[in-house]
Amino acid sequence: MPSLKDLKNRIGSVKNTRKITKAMQMVAAAKLRRAQDSAEAARPYAERMNAVMGGLAASVGNSEGAPRLLAGTGSDKVHLLVVMTAERGLCGGFNSSIVRLARVRANELLLAGKTVKILTVGKKGREQLRRDLGNHFVGHVDLSEVKRIGYANAQAIAKDILARFDAGEFDVATLFYNRFQSVISQIPTAQQVIPAVFEGGAEASALYDYEPSEEAILADLLPRGVATQVFAALLENGASEQGARMSAMDNATRNAGDMINKLTIQYNRSRQAAITKELIEIISGAEAL
Numbered sequence: 001m002p003s004l005k006d007l008k009n010r011i012g013s014v015k016n017t018r019k020i021t022k023a024m025q026m027v028a029a030a031k032l033r034r035a036q037d038s039a040e041a042a043r044p045y046a047e048r049m050n051a052v053m054g055g056l057a058a059s060v061g062n063s064e065g066a067p068r069l070l071a072g073t074g075s076d077k078v079h080l081l082v083v084m085t086a087e088r089g090l091c092g093g094f095n096s097s098i099v100r101l102a103r104v105r106a107n108e109l110l111l112a113g114k115t116v117k118i119l120t121v122g123k124k125g126r127e128q129l130r131r132d133l134g135n136h137f138v139g140h141v142d143l144s145e146v147k148r149i150g151y152a153n154a155q156a157i158a159k160d161i162l163a164r165f166d167a168g169e170f171d172v173a174t175l176f177y178n179r180f181q182s183v184i185s186q187i188p189t190a191q192q193v194i195p196a197v198f199e200g201g202a203e204a205s206a207l208y209d210y211e212p213s214e215e216a217i218l219a220d221l222l223p224r225g226v227a228t229q230v231f232a233a234l235l236e237n238g239a240s241e242q243g244a245r246m247s248a249m250d251n252a253t254r255n256a257g258d259m260i261n262k263l264t265i266q267y268n269r270s271r272q273a274a275i276t277k278e279l280i281e282i283i284s285g286a287e288a289l
Contacts, residue, residue, distance in 0.1 A: 004274065007267040011260060018256035024090065025249035032183070032242040039180050039232075039239040046232040053225055054198030056218050069162075069222040072195035073171045078115040080138075080170035080194075081106060082161065084177040084233055085125030086241045087144040092248035094178060094186060094241055095124040101188040102176040106133055117170055121157060121234075138169070149238055154231030161230075162223055165194055177233040178240035184247050186240035193229050196222055 002010070057070055083102045085095045102125070106116045118133060120126040121141040130137075141157055143149070161173055173194035178186040 002270075004267065004270055007263060007270060011263045011267065014256050014260050014263065018253055018260070021249045021252040021256060025246055025253060028242045028246035028249060032239065032246055035235070035239040035242050036180065039235040042232050042235050046228050049221075049225060049228055050198055053196065053218065053221050056221070057196065057198050067219045067222055069165070069194055069226070070196050070218060073168075075171045076114070078117065078170040078172070079109050080117045080119060080161070080164065080173040082119045082121065082157075082173060082175045082193075082230075083125045083129065084175060084237055085120070085122035085128075086237070087122050087124065087142075089124055090248060091241050091245035092251075094244035095122075095128065097186070097188045098176050098178055099125050099128040101190060103129065103133065105174070105176075105190060106136070119161070119164075138164075149234045151227070151231050154234055155227045158223070158227035158230045161194070162226060170194075175229065175233050177237045178244075179236045180239035180243060183243040186244055189233075189236075191229065191233070193226050196225060 081102055083098060085098050089095065102118075106118070109116050116133075116136050117138045118129065118136045119139045119141070120129065120137065122143060123140075126137070126140055139160065141160070143153060146153060164170060165173065172192065175189075175191045175193055177189055177191075179189045181187055
């Protein structure tokens with residue numbers, strides 16, 4: 001049974017931990033508002049741009065003049081998985097959910113006889129995937145020194161992906177990230193960016209006449225579309241990370257409070273037992289005299 005001093009030290013330690021988790025919760029709550037606003041503001045732009053490119057893609061179809069980013073290489077032998085996670089932990093299952101989805105997809109592709117290459121963004125995903133899929137790593141993007149994610153960061157990642165595609169290193173590229181829904185809900189998402197996949201493009205094609213040709217416009221827009229999708233994924237990840245951290249730190253603060261209550265009860269009982277024992281010894285000694 002621990003001594004009173006040990007219990008008192010442990011209570012003090014848990015109280016200090018609760019102060020830290022509470023502070024982290026408040027910081028995450030402050031960052032969440034800005035990150036959520038950025039993610040939600042980027043959605044209409046990304047959706048509208050995809051709609052316009054979808055309309056162009058519907059007009060172009062699989063013609064000979066279609067850009068390679070739309071038509072693809074004609075094969076799906078080599079897949080590039082871009083796994084986007086956080087640089088820091090203490091955010092619940094945020095990183096694990098993305099890694100789990102990417103690992104399932106990678107294993108499915110490997111079982112189907114495909115070649116898998118992994119580009120990691122954020123060290124937490126890289127650490128979790130290194131053990132069983134480390135031999136498939138082809139690159140890493142470190143954002144630990146970036147204070148606030150900007151379009152330039154997404155553009156650099158997109159340039160890396162496009163350069164690998166132009167070099168013939170892969171046939172299909174897929175982004176893995178968490179889409180922000182609420183503080184307690186983030187949706188692991190796999191989004192194919194190369195070859196480009198659009199939904200609802202046929203509606204947009206009837207609204208516009210394009211000059212120059214659709215093929216020429218698509219050839220210019222598709223690389224920007226990849227950068228836009230990467231940027232949107234980074235913003236969604238940023239909001240999801242802060243929401244997950246806020247929720248995790250709130251749970252940790254509550255658990256610390258429960259532990260403090262239990263330890264305090266144990267401390268009071270042990271102290272009462274020690275006092276009672278001393279009283280019994282004093283009374284017994286007095287009666288012996």
